[in-house]
Amino acid sequence: MKKILLILILLSGICFTSCENGKKEVLKNNSASSKSETVNLNSWADEPRQKIEAWVKSVTDSSSKNYIPVADRIAVFDNDGTLWPEQPLPIQIVFAIDNLRLLAPKHPEWQQDSVLNGVITNNFEPLKKSGAKGLTKLVDASHNGMTEDEFNTAVQNWIYTARDMKFKKPYTELVYKPMIELLSYLKANGFTNFIVSGGGADFMRVWTEKVYDIPPYRVIGSYGNLNYEITDGKPVITKLSGDIYADNKEGKPVAIHRFIGKVPVFCGGNSDGDQAMMQYTSGSKYKSFCLLIHHTDSVREYKYDLVTLSGHLETALVEAKEKNWMVVDMQKDFKTIF
Amino acid sequence: MKKILLILILLSGICFTSCENGKKEVLKNNSASSKSETVNLNSWADEPRQKIEAWVKSVTDSSSKNYIPVADRIAVFDNDGTLWPEQPLPIQIVFAIDNLRLLAPKHPEWQQDSVLNGVITNNFEPLKKSGAKGLTKLVDASHNGMTEDEFNTAVQNWIYTARDMKFKKPYTELVYKPMIELLSYLKANGFTNFIVSGGGADFMRVWTEKVYDIPPYRVIGSYGNLNYEITDGKPVITKLSGDIYADNKEGKPVAIHRFIGKVPVFCGGNSDGDQAMMQYTSGSKYKSFCLLIHHTDSVREYKYDLVTLSGHLETALVEAKEKNWMVVDMQKDFKTIF
Numbered sequence: 298m299k300k301i302l303l304i305l306i307l308l309s310g311i312c313f314t315s316c317e318n319g320k321k322e323v324l325k326n327n328s329a330s331s332k333s334e335t336v337n338l339n340s341w342a343d344e345p346r347q348k349i350e351a352w353v354k355s356v357t358d359s360s361s362k363n364y365i366p367v368a369d370r371i372a373v374f375d376n377d378g379t380l381w382p383e384q385p386l387p388i389q390i391v392f393a394i395d396n397l398r399l400l401a402p403k404h405p406e407w408q409q410d411s412v413l414n415g416v417i418t419n420n421f422e423p424l425k426k427s428g429a430k431g432l433t434k435l436v437d438a439s440h441n442g443m444t445e446d447e448f449n450t451a452v453q454n455w456i457y458t459a460r461d462m463k464f465k466k467p468y469t470e471l472v473y474k475p476m477i478e479l480l481s482y483l484k485a486n487g488f489t490n491f492i493v494s495g496g497g498a499d500f501m502r503v504w505t506e507k508v509y510d511i512p513p514y515r516v517i518g519s520y521g522n523l524n525y526e527i528t529d530g531k532p533v534i535t536k537l538s539g540d541i542y543a544d545n546k547e548g549k550p551v552a553i554h555r556f557i558g559k560v561p562v563f564c565g566g567n568s569d570g571d572q573a574m575m576q577y578t579s580g581s582k583y584k585s586f587c588l589l590i591h592h593t594d595s596v597r598e599y600k601y602d603l604v605t606l607s608g609h610l611e612t613a614l615v616e617a618k619e620k621n622w623m624v625v626d627m628q629k630d631f632k633t634i635f
Numbered sequence: 636m637k638k639i640l641l642i643l644i645l646l647s648g649i650c651f652t653s654c655e656n657g658k659k660e661v662l663k664n665n666s667a668s669s670k671s672e673t674v675n676l677n678s679w680a681d682e683p684r685q686k687i688e689a690w691v692k693s694v695t696d697s698s699s700k701n702y703i704p705v706a707d708r709i710a711v712f713d714n715d716g717t718l719w720p721e722q723p724l725p726i727q728i729v730f731a732i733d734n735l736r737l738l739a740p741k742h743p744e745w746q747q748d749s750v751l752n753g754v755i756t757n758n759f760e761p762l763k764k765s766g767a768k769g770l771t772k773l774v775d776a777s778h779n780g781m782t783e784d785e786f787n788t789a790v791q792n793w794i795y796t797a798r799d800m801k802f803k804k805p806y807t808e809l810v811y812k813p814m815i816e817l818l819s820y821l822k823a824n825g826f827t828n829f830i831v832s833g834g835g836a837d838f839m840r841v842w843t844e845k846v847y848d849i850p851p852y853r854v855i856g857s858y859g860n861l862n863y864e865i866t867d868g869k870p871v872i873t874k875l876s877g878d879i880y881a882d883n884k885e886g887k888p889v890a891i892h893r894f895i896g897k898v899p900v901f902c903g904g905n906s907d908g909d910q911a912m913m914q915y916t917s918g919s920k921y922k923s924f925c926l927l928i929h930h931t932d933s934v935r936e937y938k939y940d941l942v943t944l945s946g947h948l949e950t951a952l953v954e955a956k957e958k959n960w961m962v963v964d965m966q967k968d969f970k971t972i973f
Contacts, residue, residue, distance in 0.1 A: 368844060368850060371852075445892060489850075489852075491852070498893075498896065499896070502896040506706060512706060512827075512897075513895065513896030513897055514709075514827075514829070514852070514853065514894060514895045514896055514897070515852065516896065520893055523889045523892055523893065524889075525885045525888045525889050525911060525915070526885075527914065531918055532888060532911075532914045532915045532917075532918040534888060534889065534892050534915075547863045547864075550863045550870060550872060551861045551862075551863050551872065554783060554861055554872050555836075555858055555861065556852060556894060557851065557852045558836065558837070558840040558851030558852055558854065559850075559851055559852070573863060573870075576865065576870045577863070577870045577872075579870070580869055580870040
């Protein structure tokens with residue numbers, strides 16, 4: 298929370314996106330659901346590609362001692378920084394800001410709140426001063442109290458139209474091409490792919506089926522409390538304020554147990570927040586594969602690890618060496634980023 | 636809880652199962668995963684079969700106004716009383732008792748506890764007297780504190796060997812044949828089946844893949860807190876005592892949102908505990924189908940609805956008439972039960 302706040306502070310005053318609401322774009326490329334595309338790992342450099350292929354070949358060959366039955370081929374992927382960028386801000390925070398502004402006309406009471414009014418009027422000073430409490434207030438106001446339908450519609454309207462400031466593209470076109478190839482490649486080899494992200498599950502589920510070919514029930518993320526009731530004869534689920542299950546660090550293996558119920562055999566991540574689920578994957582009774590993405594490309598994407606405000610990578614890099622997890626040097630190992 | 640306790644009281648003193656530990660049986664029949672079997676609804680009487688077939692035909696015909704895309708064909712099923720019996724006791728409670736007795740030699744401290752020692756020595760009087768608190772203590776002692784591996788192994792060893800007292804068969808052979816046919820039939824028509832049960836998710840996940848052809852990550856149930864840590868260099872998940880998420884009544888649609896992230900279009904249940912998820916299904920934007928099983932066969936299975944201690948069915952039966960949910964009269968509509 299503190300780190301995200303620091304980013305907000307650094308970026309204060311910026312108008313985050315040029316969101317063209319109501320104008321939905323058809324997703325053009327990079328979709329793992331494009332069935333006609335050939336399944337390959339062409340966007341990977343030879344060395345990491347061969348490592349992945351060798352492992353997949355070994356565990357899918359029924360005559361191999363490393364054979365993994367299809368039912369146990371569970372692959373888990375972090376999202377922010379692993380399948381799409383998390384710089385300069387996690388994309389869901391950008392959504393929270395944009396959505397707050399969109400909702401503001403219906404919430405005149407927010408004008409009385411210095412933090413919320415500040416975000417709405419492009420003055421981030423009060424948010425800075427209020428610390429993590431202010432960020433919680435922002436996300437709470439932007440997300441909670443909304444019904445299931447309202448929230449899904451808000452994300453739907455935003456995700457295909459908002460533009461990233463650096464790349465001037467919708468976020469759904471900023472997914473990493475090598476990773477999308479990897480999702481397709483694993484699927485074609487009998488693996489079942491899951492997202493296990495610190496981001497909000499509800500935020501991701503709206504678009505992951507189209508973008509990653511991963512249905513909502515295989516998207517695990519942070520989640521909050523909900524209310525179910527019949528309103529005007531209709532069943533309504535509403536997002537409530539309050540305790541959030543944080544799907545990060547030790548929360549990731551716990552969520553994998555809770556939502557998947559099997560130990561994964563493949564894990565992709567990019568930060569210390571993914572380290573616990575990599576350990577958990579490494580503890581599989583099968584020969585597992587862990588892949589740790591290192592953001593090393595300041596030109597084509599972003600360069601960060603230790604000195605970063607989101608996606609800190611330090612102890613996982615050490616354990617990667619000890620446990621022979623594959624470290625992906627994005628500059629060197631990704632022929633194409635997007 | 637009170638109702639389950641009452642059942643325990645009624646059945647006190649009974650040796651619940653003849654569990655032949657260590658002797659695993661290969662599942663012989665009734666498995667939805669038997670790929671070679673023809674997909675049909677032959678165990679259903681004509682009228683309910685035709686109703687199901689007509690709906691499936693209507694929603695899978697791409698030229699129909701009722702067409703449902705494959706990705707949205709989400710089917711949810713209660714387990715106890717819907718896919719297998721819940722009389723005279725929910726099967727997980729029988730497991731809890733048997734497992735407590737199996738674990739007892741390693742827990743001499745239980746001898747000092749009148750409730751636990753009573754269950755172990757076939758004296759249910761202390762459990763009766765201690766009310767719901769005692770039952771919680773039983774399940775807690777039997778289930779919690781175990782690691783993921785220990786618990787899975789315990790259920791695995793028990794489920795294929797323990798015998799139901801009335802039918803003298805392993806519980807996995809006491810699944811309702813018409814419902815297994817229905818699972819296969821829906822799957823063959825592009826539906827994705829989920830369990831949404833008040834029973835413990837961890838208890839079900841061990842055997843549902845084999846018995847229902849439903850993988851663990853599509854089994855939703857009640858769940859508790861977990862701990863993740865590295866012990867002796869290995870990642871270990873342990874079941875903790877404490878708050879339980881009760882996947883029952885309003886908890887079911889909330890869990891469907893949390894775990895599936897889509898509104899179901901098909902729902903099967905058998906009690907008032909399933910009513911909320913039926914309402915939620917009925918609220919789908921698509922033409923949905925709800926099926927409510929009424930236990931009417933005292934000879935081939937059990938007869939109960941209002942006067943029962945598990946699976947109370949009253950208000951859901953009223954709403955079924957109002958909303959045209961299909962009520963299944965087991966005696967009349969199931970040609971075969973098991």
